[in-house]
Amino acid sequence: MMIAIVAISAGTTYAFTQGIIDSNSRPSxxxxxxNVKITQYDGEGNIKAYRQTDNxxxxxxxxxxxxxxxxxxxxxxxxxxxxSGGQVKYMELGLAGEWPLLSNDTNIREQLQWSCTRQDxxxxxxxxxxxxxxxxxxxxxxxxxxxxxxxxxMASFSGMVCANATDIDEAGIFNDPTSxxxxxxxxxxxxGVVLNVPDTLALDWEFTFTDS
Numbered sequence: 001m002m003i004a005i006v007a008i009s010a011g012t013t014y015a016f017t018q019g020i021i022d023s024n025s026r027p028s029x030x031x032x033x034x035n036v037k038i039t040q041y042d043g044e045g046n047i048k049a050y051r052q053t054d055n056x057x058x059x060x061x062x063x064x065x066x067x068x069x070x071x072x073x074x075x076x077x078x079x080x081x082x083x084s085g086g087q088v089k090y091m092e093l094g095l096a097g098e099w100p101l102l103s104n105d106t107n108i109r110e111q112l113q114w115s116c117t118r119q120d121x122x123x124x125x126x127x128x129x130x131x132x133x134x135x136x137x138x139x140x141x142x143x144x145x146x147x148x149x150x151x152x153x154m155a156s157f158s159g160m161v162c163a164n165a166t167d168i169d170e171a172g173i174f175n176d177p178t179s180x181x182x183x184x185x186x187x188x189x190x191x192g193v194v195l196n197v198p199d200t201l202a203l204d205w206e207f208t209f210t211d212s
Contacts, residue, residue: 032057032065034207036171036188043198051190055205056101061185064088064175088185090118090177091155091203093162094170098189105187108172111179116162118177121153121205147211152204159199167192171203 034055040048093116096109126149153173162168169192176182186205195201 031210032207033210034186034205036190036206037204038171038190038193039202039204040193040195041200041202042196048199049193051193053188053190055186055188055207056105057186058105058184059103060106060183061088064183064185086175087123088173088175089121089123089153090174090182091121091153091205092118092172092174092179093157093168093201094172095166095168095192096170098169098191101187101189105172106184107180108170108187110170112162112168116157118174118179119155119157120177121155121173121203123151123153125150125152125206149209150206151209152206154202154204156200156202157195159195159197159201162201163195163197163199166194168195168201169193171205173205 034057036053036055038049038051038053040050042048092108093112094108094110095112099109170187170189172187173185174182175185193201
């Protein structure tokens with residue numbers, strides 16, 4: 001009798017475990033992606049150059065996210081976050097060439113002249129939605145619905161203070177307004193542009209957070 005009970009219990013446990021695996025077999029996980037649009041305008045507002053490049057979120061940037069969600073993580077990033085309110089919104093330009101994007105980047109490779117300071121970005125296009133948009137949020141099976149959020153940070157640099165004879169070809173976004181301070185969240189490089197005195201260089205840095 002004892003042997004029979006154990007066998008039944010083991011079989012029941014196995015069947016229950018199998019049921020959990022089958023019902024959650026859909027791949028799941030969070031995916032944070034981004035791209036940067038770089039647009040150069042002349043003094044009359046005409047487009048002189050346009051670049052678009054994929055974003056590179058660095059290791060410290062990932063730690064910044066995790067550190068705000070979970071307590072006591074082993075992190076080298078600054079907590080509480082530096083700067084005014086600690087938001088990631090301060091962009092800076094560089095001219096080191098299209099240096100490889102590395103996970104341990106902590107700053108842009110070569111800064112412009114000191115007068116070309118970090119710019120405070122405006123945060124726009126904050127939206128939460130489902131993907132595809134036609135999926136039913138009340139669907140009990142989940143189907144192919146994914147939670148998604150888009151955030152765009154926008155900043156511009158004036159040629160009056162950032163003009164440089166060397167091509168501008170890198171940018172970083174930080175949580176502190178002072179050059180050399182705070183923690184870098186992301187960095188990217190792009191085909192160089194020469195910013196003349198009448199020009200303006202606009203950066204649109206879009207982040208998309210998706211439940212994959």
